[in-house]
Amino acid sequence: MKDLISMADLSNEDIHELLDSAQDLKEKRARGKINEFLKNKSLAMIFEKPSTRTRVSFEVAMSELGGHGLYLNYKDIQLGRGEPISDTAEVLSRYVHGIAGRVNSHDTISEIAKYSTIPVINALSDLEHPCQILADLLTIQEYRNRIKNLKFTWVGDGNNVCNSVILGCAIVGMNIAIACPEGYEPNNDIVKQAKKIGGNVSITHDPAEAADNADILYTDVWISMGDEEEREKRLNDLGDYQINSRLVDLAKHDAIVMHCLPAHRGEEITEDVLNGPHSVIFDQAENRLHAQKALILKLMGQK
Template sequence: MKHLLSMADLSHDEIMEILEMAEDLKEKRMRGKVTDLLKNKSLGMIFEKSSTRTRVSFEVGMADLGGHALYLNYRDLQIGRGETIADTAQVLSRYLAAITARVNNHSTVTELAKYSSIPVINALSDKEHPCQILADFLTIKEYKSHLKGLKLTWVGDGNNVCNSMILGCALMGMEIAVACPPGYEPDEDIVAQAREMGGNVLVTSDPLEAANDADVLYTDVWVSMGDEDERDKRLSDLEAYQINSRLVETAKNDVIVMHCLPAHRGEEISAEVMDGPHSVVFDEAENRLHAQKALILKLMA
């Protein structure tokens, strides 16, 4: 049995296997071919945080595969009234084929995994968001035909998605440059881990330096869930870290622009770029479905 709590839980070959499976599942779905590979299997989805893409993609993905997804709001579970994570994990393991959890603290998914006898998927924590990166890699592969040797530039807040992307790039042989203001850098331990894995990681405060010769430009919201009280400070600190036309012109001519959504046009990304010819954000959002279907199949197998 295998869990996915961090991008580092996967190997290069496993990621490629998931991407190839996702491409096949995407093509089958476009042709209307029915797949019931997970018939009579159920996925429990524990949500502490609100969601659009994560919830819909997992629910639709399970339905596409002939299975069933069960939405479990944290407040509706006994875990929200004092039952331990350990007890919850052991009980759910008797009912379900896998658990996915979108949580505030990374320790929640690690404890679920510790006591579960079924696979646990990190669908977002304060430390990482590996499911997003699988969809991102699928999108990049569709546009660039390969991953190894590409340069990805992250601009803005070095958050949980950025942490997972750093590890993912190290695994796939991609260079990553992260541009963020002081105090917004990615997790130091994640950066060190990626470098130990052989990753080429640059962390700088200069977005133009980071964007130079980039194949991919990537950003995320400046004010994430839970950071609302810091909104004014964050907008001020990150003002110079917008992906806009100037930054796009600094990258390669065929650069693609990515955003894991939701987006705030005029903040982390300009409307001109978000809706422009370099943007692949809606293909990226769709690929959450296909990548997660492949991931579920691999883990449930």
């Protein structure tokens, strides 16, 4: 395992190893025990999109592991002036020990990985968001003490996070139900890939059907970055795909509610649910730090 470009780059064993490592690192941090495993190592972080959780969690993770995170806005480096991705990847490979990319196109992060001789992490692309799903699985394990055979329900737009969730659930043996309007389904190739892995994936246009007896209810914004021009259409199309108290009542009595943030209260999720007793959203956000620490350590800590 050199890179993490897709959840499909991970095996079930890889995921459980990362979750165990993340939990250990989280507990050590709580005790104030910080180990400089990555002393004198640097991570170049290429950002084509704005971020709160991704940027902060990667920078803090590198700092607490004894390394250094370099924030590179693509407009400030030669990529923004048309330098070939291959040249940037080869040059950065001579300077730093890893690259994380939050990019517009999945092809960009794939090409960086192709020409890089150092580990590359997909910190978000238009197709997948594997780092988010590692944090999600860590959170589910903390609240359920297991992840296999649970029912994971996604409500809303079948976007990049949804694509990675589908693959992640397939790999670890969770059942996943997707409720989305027609035309907002997740990537068909990824659904096929998940089913080939052995995943139990169902897609419906009925949120109530998907939420029935769910262990986890999950949603994301209806208007992602780049979709702003379609705002009114998306609000209209996705209006019935909101996680609210009525939907929560259809899930198991101890179901947890998740959201990768930022949240638009009153759109994809109601205020009372987001701040209610079922919500684990802010624990989930915190776990981005611990899961990414484990990932960085696995990829960059190798001799």
